[in-house]
Amino acid sequence: MVDFKALAKEYGTPLYVYDFDYMSEQYTELKEAFKGRKSIIAYAVKANSNLSVVRHFAKMGSGADCVSIGEVRRAFLAGIPAYKIIFSGVGKSDDEIREAIEKDILYINVESEAELQRVESIAEELGRPSRISIRVNPNIDPQTHPYISTGLHDNKFGVDLSTAKRMYIQAKNSEHLDPVGIHFHIGSQLTQLQPIREAAEIVADLIRSLQAIDIELKFFDVGGGLGVKYGNEETIKPYDYAQAILSTLTALDLTILCEPGRFLTANAGYFVTKVLYEKQNGDKKFVVVDGAMNDLLRPSLYNAYHKIEAITDNNGKTREVDIVGPVCESGDFFAKNYPLPELNRNDLLVIHSAGAYGFGMGSNYNTRGRSAEVAVQNGKARLIRKRECFEDLICLEQEFLVD
Ligand SMILES: Cc1ncc(COP(=O)(O)O)c(C=O)c1O
Numbered sequence: 085m086v087d088f089k090a091l092a093k094e095y096g097t098p099l100y101v102y103d104f105d106y107m108s109e110q111y112t113e114l115k116e117a118f119k120g121r122k123s124i125i126a127y128a129v130k131a132n133s134n135l136s137v138v139r140h141f142a143k144m145g146s147g148a149d150c151v152s153i154g155e156v157r158r159a160f161l162a163g164i165p166a167y168k169i170i171f172s173g174v175g176k177s178d179d180e181i182r183e184a185i186e187k188d189i190l191y192i193n194v195e196s197e198a199e200l201q202r203v204e205s206i207a208e209e210l211g212r213p214s215r216i217s218i219r220v221n222p223n224i225d226p227q228t229h230p231y232i233s234t235g236l237h238d239n240k241f242g243v244d245l246s247t248a249k250r251m252y253i254q255a256k257n258s259e260h261l262d263p264v265g266i267h268f269h270i271g272s273q274l275t276q277l278q279p280i281r282e283a284a285e286i287v288a289d290l291i292r293s294l295q296a297i298d299i300e301l302k303f304f305d306v307g308g309g310l311g312v313k314y315g316n317e318e319t320i321k322p323y324d325y326a327q328a329i330l331s332t333l334t335a336l337d338l339t340i341l342c343e344p345g346r347f348l349t350a351n352a353g354y355f356v357t358k359v360l361y362e363k364q365n366g367d368k369k370f371v372v373v374d375g376a377m378n379d380l381l382r383p384s385l386y387n388a389y390h391k392i393e394a395i396t397d398n399n400g401k402t403r404e405v406d407i408v409g410p411v412c413e414s415g416d417f418f419a420k421n422y423p424l425p426e427l428n429r430n431d432l433l434v435i436h437s438a439g440a441y442g443f444g445m446g447s448n449y450n451t452r453g454r455s456a457e458v459a460v461q462n463g464k465a466r467l468i469r470k471r472e473c474f475e476d477l478i479c480l481e482q483e484f485l486v487d
């Protein structure tokens with residue numbers, strides 16, 4: 085049990101708290117699910133890119149799935165070896181591609197024909213062949229929130245099957261490209277197994293058709309996306325997930341690469357915020373807290389549900405309130421019509437499932453410094469990122485002030 089009151093007293097609020105022991109359990113469960121097959125769990129750094137979090141997974145043997153050269157650099161800094169780092173994303177710049185090739189990462193995940201040309205040219209310039217994988221868009225509806233669906237042709241990600249095949253042939257015939265993997269990722273917060281199985285089947289068939297023309301791949305990269313419980317949703321068990329994927333690989337000897345983000349971190353994280361005021365506009369009751377949409381954007385952006393726990397001495401009956409922050413937007417809320425007891429100034433609200441896409445999607449909107457982050461491990465807490473102060477926010481502008 086995390087003592088949120090003590091942490092809030094020591095580190096202040098708003099505050100992110102991460103349970104590193106829970107992260108370890110999630111990692112181990114997923115890794116075990118692929119037992120009997122060669123596999124790399126490549127943590128999706130975007131979910132929570134704090135260096136201490138990435139380092140925690142590095143120590144467990146994790147690789148890293150990165151979507152910018154900044155994330156690749158983070159992965160290196162955190163101690164993830166080059167041979168377990170992959171780099172995805174639809175818009176990699178020349179500089180990013182160059183650095184990824186120079187750093188000799190496991191592979192660059194290519195998302196278009198135009199990008200393949202750039203990787204080939206840059207590899208030629210460097211005189212160093214680039215290992216690549218191609219992200220296939222299998223046109224499968226993942227049955228998740230439209231903003232986080234990625235495996236339909238309507239989405240910008242990956243290439244269709246026939247384009248992928250053309251690209252593999254080009255790569256095979258190029259002395260500057262070394263096609264080693266194939267990738268798909270149909271969306272995030274997936275709670276249905278069937279779309280994952282269908283996508284894996286489609287991609288496994290493509291691998292067989294490539295084998296028939298002598299293109300042998302080593303890595304079957306199944307992306308991330310495994311959903312978690314925010315409320316009452318049914319989720320997929322890691323074992324069933326792994327079995328569904330492995331069942332499509334009959335007679336194929338490939339290393340599985342899996343890129344979980346949310347599964348490893350979401351329910352390890354809590355966002356702790358303090359009650360400032362209660363107010364009432366007509367019939368509507370509001371609880372105003374010191375955290376805001378610039379700290380945790382998911383409710384504002386996706387109308388996402390997060391369980392909220394009140395730490396208060398008032399245990400009386402609840403009433404429905406909107407929980408809102410100080411930012412000047414009506415969209416700045418953590419929950420609407422949420423049942424909470426009467427609250428006093430300085431009571432705490434703990435917002436659950438905030439470990440993935442929480443701090444990382446934060447901003448400095450309204451010139452608000454981002455929260456501190458704390459890790460809890462083996463019953464001990466430690467600061468893993470300082471709270472941002474005003475000087476941190478203005479330091480890149482200050483020298484440009486003119487009279
Ligand atoms: C290519 C890729 N891999 C992995 C992830 C991680 O997803 P999740 O956090 O849902 O596991 C994402 C994000 O959706 C992604 O786009």
Ligand SMILES: N[C@@H](CCCC[NH3+])C(=O)O
Pocket residue numbers: 130232272273382440441445
């Ligand atoms: N930001 C999203 C997930 C995006 C996944 C990135 N590919 C969320 O908070 O749920």
